[in-house]
Amino acid sequence: MQNTTNQQKSKPAKFASYMVPAIGFVLVPAIWISLKYFGHISDRYLPSPIDVIRAASEIDPNLLIHTSFTAARLVFGFLAGTLAGIILGICIYNSKLLAKLINPAIDAMRSVPAIAIVPFFILWFGFSETGRILMVVTGIAFNIAVATYQALNDMPEKHKILFKSFGISPRSLTKEYVLPRLMETLLPTVRFSLSTAIGVVIASELLGSQIGLGYLMQTARSTFSMHVIFLSIMILGCLNAIVHTVLTRTWNRAVYWR
Numbered sequence: 500m501q502n503t504t505n506q507q508k509s510k511p512a513k514f515a516s517y518m519v520p521a522i523g524f525v526l527v528p529a530i531w532i533s534l535k536y537f538g539h540i541s542d543r544y545l546p547s548p549i550d551v552i553r554a555a556s557e558i559d560p561n562l563l564i565h566t567s568f569t570a571a572r573l574v575f576g577f578l579a580g581t582l583a584g585i586i587l588g589i590c591i592y593n594s595k596l597l598a599k600l601i602n603p604a605i606d607a608m609r610s611v612p613a614i615a616i617v618p619f620f621i622l623w624f625g626f627s628e629t630g631r632i633l634m635v636v637t638g639i640a641f642n643i644a645v646a647t648y649q650a651l652n653d654m655p656e657k658h659k660i661l662f663k664s665f666g667i668s669p670r671s672l673t674k675e676y677v678l679p680r681l682m683e684t685l686l687p688t689v690r691f692s693l694s695t696a697i698g699v700v701i702a703s704e705l706l707g708s709q710i711g712l713g714y715l716m717q718t719a720r721s722t723f724s725m726h727v728i729f730l731s732i733m734i735l736g737c738l739n740a741i742v743h744t745v746l747t748r749t750w751n752r753a754v755y756w757r
Contacts, residue, residue: 546726551733554726558715566734569700569712572628573742576635577696581689584640588647589677598648605641613638613699617706626707631700638699639692646688650681682754686747693746697739 528548534540535547542550555562591598591605616637624630658676662668704713712731719727 542725543723544725546729550726551730554724554730558727560710562730562734565710565712565715565731566738568710569704569735570738570742572631572635572703572711573696573700573738576632576700577639577693577742579632580636580639580696581643581692583636584643584692585647585681585685587640587644588651591644591648592651592677602648605644609641609645613695614702617699617702620703621707626709631703631708634703635696635699639695642695643685643688643692646685647681650684651677654680679754679756682750683757686750689750690743690746693743694739697735701735 531545532548535545558565587605591602613634617634620630620634620637624633700711701713701716704711705717708714712735716728716731719725719731
């Protein structure tokens with residue numbers, strides 16, 4: 500009887516959990532339409548939804564091609580930067596000499612805005628795809644390295660007591676302790692790095708690319724095509740939401756013991 504009551508209570512909760520995101524998804528277009536048609540805002544400042552939808556079929560090359568190139572640059576650069584940052588952080592944690600040697604340089608590098616490195620990479624690598632991927636890697640790797648080192652260095656007191664009792668160094672247990680510890684603590688930094696990676700990708704496409712959402716926004720700006728800029732931003736937001744959802748769910752499933 501109690502189980503039946505609990506199931507009946509859980510149904511409204513499940514329904515609410517689906518409805519709230521749905522309402523939030525519809526809310527932004529509703530505000531947009533209301534401002535445009537009831538506020539009588541000029542197309543110069545706020546394009547109509549119909550113009551934005553029409554722009555999707557007028558873009559040449561196809562909008563899907565622009566989105567695919569931006570998504571590929573984002574995913575490859577983000578994965579490579581995350582992996583490089585974690586490896587660098589583990590290396591710093593395992594070597595006190597290395598930590599003292601390069602920590603000041605890393606702290607200096609990560610304080611530089613990711614967008615500021617774009618001109619250097621254009622000068623070094625031109626407009627090649629390698630340069631764009633390396634921009635993303637450099638833009639996020641140092642922050643992830645610092646977060647990795649901090650997560651391992653600030654281990655819980657109970658873990659320190661355990662390792663001390665058995666006379667074991669946690670640095671010798673990379674697979675058994677270090678990686679699980681990082682999986683438990685590193686997700687917020689990785690999620691923030693995803694937003695940084697998107698900004699770097701778009702900046703690299705704005706300054707030197709012939710295809711991609713950033714290039715699309717740059718050409719639309721020069722022709723005053725506000726509806727194309729809005730369309731690019733909307734697609735970029737959807738791309739961010741998809742990658743973020745996949746990342747979060749995959750990461751949480753990987754941490755099965757928590």
